[in-house]
Amino acid sequence: MDFSWVDGYILDVISRYRYPSIALGIVSGDEVYLRGYGFRDLTRMLPADEYTLYGVGSITKSFTALAILQLYKKGLIDIYSRVDKYIDNPPKVFKEYNITIHNLLTHSSGVPALAYAEAYIRGALQLSEEWLPIIESEDIFSFMDKAHEWVSAEPGTKFYYLNEGYVILGHIISRLTGMTYEEYIYNNILDKLKMDRSYFERDMVEADGNWAKPYILDKEKNFVESGFPFGITSDGGLISNVVDMIKYIKMYLNRGSLDGVEVIDREYIELMEKPHIKMPYEVLGGESYGYGLMITPDFYGYKLVGHGGSVLVHTAYMGYIPEKKLGIILLSNISSFRLSYIAFYLLAKLLDRDPSQLPFIKGEYILEKLKGTYHTYKNTMKAYVDKNGSILTITFKDKYREDIIPLLPIKIDDDKAVFKANVSWREYLIEFNIREDYIDFHFERYRFIKELDKSGHLSGI
Structure with a gap:
């Protein structure tokens, strides 16, 4: 298979969205x-x-599941079974509510x-005044001492992404096996798959040497060197590479x-990939959560299974289509444009489908x-229409006001x-009409227009 087009696309993405680096793995x-x-x-290039x-x-989380x-x-x-069956001195929330291992998964x-x-x-990256130095999984139990006052739905009825739940699952793994969580993952998953350069510990990463320095994009889109939040475990602490992944x-x-x-066994993989609860937000439609994996039921006619990851300074996305024996992993040392969207584009092309119909690509283009x-x-x-992320704004300004x-x-x-706007508690429906040679919209009593050249671009741009 010719992957040269992939290189061109990734290099364009790196330039456009300012990634220091991206590592890519594809299996087909x-x-x-x-x-x-x-x-x-970037300092040493x-x-x-x-x-x-x-x-x-x-x-x-998929490793933990x-x-x-x-x-x-x-x-x-x-x-x-209930969570409190497997932990000593559980927080009150696990005594008052019938929360099971399945619910945490x-x-x-x-x-x-x-x-x-x-x-x-x-806090670890010194990005805000919040500071919560969780050192041991037991610290989560202390942190959750009043979580019973925060419950908003009966267990099993609503999806709330809960990192704390996966920390507890890691604690349970350790308690049941007599090993640390990390030791269990090394012995029973990483070693079996010969993922020889996947780690949890800072000293092992530093000894390896081939480490992506973490960066943050500031408000002016400049790269700022950062630290890395070592110490996270069963909810997001694995460090790996695309060869292993x-x-x-x-x-x-x-x-x-x-x-x-x-x-x-196969049956347990299929149990992980089963849609157990519907997610409240959708990108491609009908997304659900399994066990440590997200499931999209219809990605160009196929089931897509995957998960993203972010610790703010490193981001990741893993996805695969079982029926096509097709999978992808993307890793980066910054938070920028969603890696999952990049993966969806690449997967669509690998399926020989048109990625321009993906809602976020079509939306971004328009x-x-x-x-x-x-x-x-x-x-x-004059009115100035600008884009901040996925939000459009209209600005009216003069010498003193904006x-x-x-x-x-x-x-x-x-x-x-079609958009909705609220101005001084008045709601407006604003429709942009996109024509071959112009775009216009109406606001209050005015019609605003932007002329395009014959190619559909702004004249002179």
């Missing part, structure tokens, strides 16, 4: 493509390659995010084994097209984009 049947792009260290180490963030199912297979745990405990990880990461993906595509070594300076009749007034109106999208099509 028996073919594997591995490559690093950009620099893992050290290039990233397929062996460069990055934090995979919440992709770690896999470990729980290994113990379930051995009869050491019942995933449908599926983020359906009824407890909204308590944001321990957000406080830990931002492709082995992990191949294990799922092979239904639980790799190179003749079984990690778990929002970019709407940007610009609009005017009324004979330029008597009024900025955010636009909330309702429907975006090729020939019309």
Whole structure:
């Protein structure tokens, strides 16, 4: 298979969205493509390659879920039993509510995010005043002492992404096996898959040497060197590379084994990939959560399984399509444009489908097209349409004033984009009409227009 087009696309993405580096792995049947792009260290201009180490963030949750199912297979745990059966001195929330292991695996405990990880990461990176130095998994129990007052739904009825739940699962793995969580993952998953350069510990990462230095983009889009939040464990602490992560993906595509070594039976892989609870936010439609994995039921006619990860300074996305024996891993040393969207584009192309119909690509294209300076009749007034992330704004300004109106999208099509705005408690429906040679919209009593050249671009741009 010719992957040269992939290189061109990734290099364009790195330039456009300002990534220091991206590492990519693709598996398609028996073919594997591995490559690093950009620099893992901008100061020393050290290039990233397929062996460069990055934090995979919440992709770690799939390892934790896999470990729980290994113990379930051995009869050491019942995933449908209450959590308080497996921990000593549990927080009150686990005594008052019937929260099961299954609920923690599926983020359906009824407890909204308590944001321990957000406080830990931002504090460790000195990005905010919040500081929560969680050192041991038992510290989470102390942190959750009043979580029973935070419950917002009956267990099993609503999806609330809960990092704390996966920390507790890691604690349970340790308690049931007599090993640390990390030791169990090394012995029962990483070693079996020969993921020889995947770590949790800072000293092992530093001894390895091929490490992607973490960066943050400031408000002016400049690269700022950062630290890394070591110390996270079963909810997001694994550090790996695309060579190892492709082995992990191949294990799922092979239904639980790799190179003749079984990690778990097929039925448990399928249990992980089963849609257990509907997620409240959608990108492609119908997304659900399994056990440590997210499931999209219809990605160009196929089931897509995957998970993203972020510790703010390193980001990751893993996805695979079992029916096509197709998988992808993307790793980076910055938070920028979503790696999952990049992966969706690449997967669509690898399926020989048109990625321009993906909603975020189509939406991005049209929002970019709407940007610009609009005017009324004979330029008597001007309006400035700008884009901040996925939000469009209209600005009216003069020498002393500047009024900025955010636009909330309702429907975006090729020939019309409809938004809602609220100005001084008045609601407005604003429709952009996209024509071959102009775009216009109406606001209050005015019509604003932006002329395009014949190619559909702003004249003179």
